[in-house]
Amino acid sequence: RLPKAEDVYADVGRGALRGNEVVQAVFPELKRSGKAAKKAGAGEVKPISIRGLTQGISYTLGQCCHPLPGDRIVGIRTPGEGLTIHTIDCAELDKAQNMDDWLDVGWGTGASDMGLSVARIQVRVKNAPGSLATVLTAIAANGGNIFNMKVTARNPLFFEFTMDIEVRDVAHLQNILGALRVSDTVESVDRVREAESVQ
Secondary structure (H helix, E strand, C coil): CCCCHHHHHHHHHHCCCCHHHHHHHHCHHHHHHCHHHCCCCCCCCCCCCEECCCCCCCEEECCCCCCCECECEEEEEECCCEEEEEECCCHHHHHCCCHHHEEECEECCCHHHCCCEEEEEEEEEECCCCHHHHHHHHHHHCCCEEEEEEEEEECCCEEEEEEEEEECCHHHHHHHHHHHHCCCCEEEEEECCCCCCCC
16 A cells, blocks of 8 residues: 555554565465464574563664663654663663653563573773683673673773673673672673763
8 A cells, every 4th residue: 555665664664564464465375374473483583572562663672771681671762763672770761851752661571581682791800811711701601692892991900891792681691790790800890881882
């Protein structure tokens, strides 16, 4: 019923049109054969489960606060872009002045089983041989995967770096932070909630 493909993309992005409706319109035989209802197989990416969303509404996880399953979260509507999920203490929420744009959401059952999420941490370690290796070993030993890393400060006594780590949920991140805090080479480690890019 829409004249241009761009109109279809816009409606899908706004949540006015569901992806499966587009597939069924283009391939009507899938609806009849039931192939469209296939379950996600191994290796397929599953969407993270979030309660409080209307089916078909598109959403993204805020890159400012990196929400993880287990965090208290809220959704902010952005006209033409769908919904952005933020942690309840994210600084970006101060910019959303219209309370009508806020949506009460929460993590769905099994959200931490849907795949890995990225958490950002700031680590300060003693400037000594083997310090970085100790940090990397502690993260790996606790099931974390380093996604990205950037040195942010260095002097003769210590150096600091920001790391993006793939974790299952908040509890998984807390285990990693706890393992780092007990290390003699680590002076401090905290979760970061800012939009600074790690390159």
